[in-house]
Amino acid sequence: MTEPVADPITLGELGDIPVERLRGVGDKKQAALAEVGVTSVLDLLTTYPRRFVDRTSEARISDLIPGQEALVLVTVRSVTKKTMRNRRTMVEARVGDGSGGLHVVFFNQPWREKQLREGLQIALFGKAEVYRGGLQMTNPIVDLIGDRTGKIVPIYPQSDKVQLNTWEIAAWVENALERCAARGFADPIPLAIRRRHGLIDRGRAMHQIHLPETMGEKEQARRRLAFDELLRVQVVLVMRKRAVERDQRGIRHNTSGELVRRFHAALPYPLTGAQQRTIAEVEADLAGPHPMHRLLQGDVGSGKTVVAVSALLCAVQGGHQGALMAPTEVLAEQHATGVQQLLDGLRVPDVKNLFGERQVRVVLLTNRVTGQDRRDVMSGLADGNIDIVIGTHALIQEGVAFHSLGVVVIDEQHRFGVDQRAALRTKGSHDAVPDVLVMTATPIPRTAAMTVYGDLDVSVLDEMPPGRTPIKTYWANGPLMELAAWGDVRDAVAAGRQAYVVCPLIDESEKLEVASAHETLERLVHQDLHGLRIGLLHGRLPSAEKEAVMNSFRAGDLQVLVATTVIEVGVDVANATIMVILDADRFGIAQLHQLRGRVGRGAHASVCWLVTGDIDGKSPRVEALVGSTDGFELAEADLDLRGEGTLMNTMQKGRSDLKLASIRRDRELVVLARDAAFQIVDSDPMLVNHQVLLNEVRLLLSADDEAFLFKS
Ligand code: ADP
Numbered sequence: 001m002t003e004p005v006a007d008p009i010t011l012g013e014l015g016d017i018p019v020e021r022l023r024g025v026g027d028k029k030q031a032a033l034a035e036v037g038v039t040s041v042l043d044l045l046t047t048y049p050r051r052f053v054d055r056t057s058e059a060r061i062s063d064l065i066p067g068q069e070a071l072v073l074v075t076v077r078s079v080t081k082k083t084m085r086n087r088r089t090m091v092e093a094r095v096g097d098g099s100g101g102l103h104v105v106f107f108n109q110p111w112r113e114k115q116l117r118e119g120l121q122i123a124l125f126g127k128a129e130v131y132r133g134g135l136q137m138t139n140p141i142v143d144l145i146g147d148r149t150g151k152i153v154p155i156y157p158q159s160d161k162v163q164l165n166t167w168e169i170a171a172w173v174e175n176a177l178e179r180c181a182a183r184g185f186a187d188p189i190p191l192a193i194r195r196r197h198g199l200i201d202r203g204r205a206m207h208q209i210h211l212p213e214t215m216g217e218k219e220q221a222r223r224r225l226a227f228d229e230l231l232r233v234q235v236v237l238v239m240r241k242r243a244v245e246r247d248q249r250g251i252r253h254n255t256s257g258e259l260v261r262r263f264h265a266a267l268p269y270p271l272t273g274a275q276q277r278t279i280a281e282v283e284a285d286l287a288g289p290h291p292m293h294r295l296l297q298g299d300v301g302s303g304k305t306v307v308a309v310s311a312l313l314c315a316v317q318g319g320h321q322g323a324l325m326a327p328t329e330v331l332a333e334q335h336a337t338g339v340q341q342l343l344d345g346l347r348v349p350d351v352k353n354l355f356g357e358r359q360v361r362v363v364l365l366t367n368r369v370t371g372q373d374r375r376d377v378m379s380g381l382a383d384g385n386i387d388i389v390i391g392t393h394a395l396i397q398e399g400v401a402f403h404s405l406g407v408v409v410i411d412e413q414h415r416f417g418v419d420q421r422a423a424l425r426t427k428g429s430h431d432a433v434p435d436v437l438v439m440t441a442t443p444i445p446r447t448a449a450m451t452v453y454g455d456l457d458v459s460v461l462d463e464m465p466p467g468r469t470p471i472k473t474y475w476a477n478g479p480l481m482e483l484a485a486w487g488d489v490r491d492a493v494a495a496g497r498q499a500y501v502v503c504p505l506i507d508e509s510e511k512l513e514v515a516s517a518h519e520t521l522e523r524l525v526h527q528d529l530h531g532l533r534i535g536l537l538h539g540r541l542p543s544a545e546k547e548a549v550m551n552s553f554r555a556g557d558l559q560v561l562v563a564t565t566v567i568e569v570g571v572d573v574a575n576a577t578i579m580v581i582l583d584a585d586r587f588g589i590a591q592l593h594q595l596r597g598r599v600g601r602g603a604h605a606s607v608c609w610l611v612t613g614d615i616d617g618k619s620p621r622v623e624a625l626v627g628s629t630d631g632f633e634l635a636e637a638d639l640d641l642r643g644e645g646t647l648m649n650t651m652q653k654g655r656s657d658l659k660l661a662s663i664r665r666d667r668e669l670v671v672l673a674r675d676a677a678f679q680i681v682d683s684d685p686m687l688v689n690h691q692v693l694l695n696e697v698r699l700l701l702s703a704d705d706e707a708f709l710f711k712s
């Protein structure tokens, strides 16, 4: 009789095997590994090399070209340490590789003396220079190779602090792989999908990522394992999306009513093609039996408000209510004013009065609405007298009850948590879940949107309303160039235009920010813009005063508006054609783009000056803004510059286990993984026929997710 063959090993099982079961992992090493987050064999096997040294193709010392960066594999011959004046240290090493010798110096890295023992194999990456007739590298990057053999040497993340080195890790990994070999690795991806996307199997990938024979093998392995990571994320998102569609009962809204039609007819302009398409997408969701879950992406000025208001009115025309939620009080107030203006004179048929009609009722609710006003709003929401409420998160607080909340629009999603979205959904009545439209004014690259907002449908407003002139953007690098910016402001004002000056961003404190805004105002009034009519706007002004300042700027009484970032969204003055942003390098790309969107709103040519202190060299963000006015293009640039860290912070716990995959570099894989996730989930909604995948996905889920996705 033959032994029964055990099933291939799963990640779940590997996660249950403590790492100290491996040969060579004693108490001390176990503690060191725990320190870097490795406690199970799974943790160890997913500690991927951070670099590979290719013995077959790296330069030899005799091939080094002075002035060019290169990697060489060498053996340490001797090391000495000197302490120089002012206690600086210099470690010098002689290294060689058979083709020649190289002199290496390290400044202020005294520990190199102990690290670089004689006879050690190391990889050095740096620029060789000619020094005293020989070649020298100064402060190169050093990787310890140990006595590893093989053409490609993996370099693991090492830790000097807890004393783990790359060859120890490599040996444990090898040991773990050997022990897995008998059973092999269970593969979560169906063969058909693997074939279609040219993905190697899991076991081979695990082997090749740690012990590749060629760099090509390593790439294949990376692609496969990155795909796995992305697939897990997408499966969770797609399951969540399908669960909502399957289980949540929504309102079938009346999308052919009179109110929306009247609203569109009363607009002073025709809808753009993109607005028409997007409104149709939203209405199709609203008419359906399941609650809408849609992300509306559109660049600054692309006309998202009209789409949002159309959705809200759709609820109202069916006898329901709409809510618009903004991330700050200032934005909520601006939205309220804007929407009230937009709906001025719009009448809704009143069912309580057979022939009557009444004005659509729009109110503001923030924490600044207090006393009797607040009580009025609360009772109006509860009895249905209020049609549309605009506010902050105050809207989702305890005690706010709606008569019948039908549609919720959330502006600027990136500042809201998923929990808050969920809380708002519970505000629906009669267990019908309101439809949700999430608007973001910060375009997100497509693949990032798929990852961060993958449980939402996406509409894109990719067409600007006509009649805009492109904005020219300049970098004022240093005080001299700044003078040119102020000259431009004076010229524009002389020609009858108006200007914004945006004050330096001070993250830590609004109080400091306001103080600096006052300083800026003083300086401009007395110096650079002496004689012009200048006003000041910041978040700490009382509402009435803010209103007064905005009104006189709109009316043209004020020629220049000095403001903090409160003008980021919602301010719309077509005659303002020039913006000067101070300390522009303190802002992020998205925010600069957002701010700049306040100009270029009319027929006159507009200019944006980005002022920085004298920067010696590059300012990639400022340069990106100078180079493009396309929000999506800038979003891609932003992703390239910042990496995905910031984006991933907005994701739920467990979603950020991307160790190999990068939504920046692996854009193509994100799309493939999403397609595969749809294919798998739609053919097998609870993954009963994809047990390996199911188990891997479950490793990622929070208890809430678990309950939500597998409640039956
Ligand atoms: P967003 O919220 O996407 O930044 P807004 O909704 O504030 O953009 O619209 C920007 C400006 O464009 C507003 O002044 C608005 O009145 C105007 N606008 C919106 N839609 C159109 C259109 N179809 N044609 C002309 N102007 C439009």
Ligand code: MG
Residues within 6 Å of the ligand: 250, 251, 252, 253, 285, 286, 287, 288, 289, 290, 291, 292, 435
């Ligand atoms: Mg619906």
